[in-house]
Amino acid sequence: PDPCSVAFMSLAQTRKVVLPSLEKLIKCLAKVKVTDDTDEDVRKLRVKLYILLFECLSDAQRWSDGLDATARSLKVLPASCHKDLWDFRIQFMGKNGKDTAAEMLKVRESGAEMVAKVWTTLAQSSNSKQKQLTAYQKAVDSLADAP
Secondary structure: OOHHHHHHHOOHHHHHHHHHHHHHHHHHHOOOOOOOOOOHHHHHHHHHHHHHHHHHHHHOOOHHHHHHHHHHHHHHOOHHHOOOOHHHHHHHHHHOOOOOHHHHHHHHHHOHHHHHHHHHHHHHHOOOHHHHHHHHHHHHHHHHOOO
16 A cells, blocks of 8 residues: 555544545445445455544544444445454444444354454443453453364
């Protein structure tokens, strides 16, 4: 990747500037169907744009908008693209106080490491010490049977 573009997007201040345009871009792109047959570079670009959107919404503490955006991303992108989106989905659910049990069942399809990563994200985004502890324990438990 271009080091300048990566550095630009790694700063919360610059992500704040691009958020309105990014929201419009993603809304337009959502009208174009992406499937597993779509060129890999196009799929990667779409995932990276969504990740950038989620980071922008997280910076702005727009938890409800983030939750809506993750739901839309999971609908418009094929399942093969979901792996990198689950962390954000769970984070926004946690920040909105939503139950994550049903979503965690979907994440299990991505493997034990992904499940552990998502539980860790949930722990980090939780406001309750008890929920944090429970999520960290589930992250450890999910790796207990892994080779």
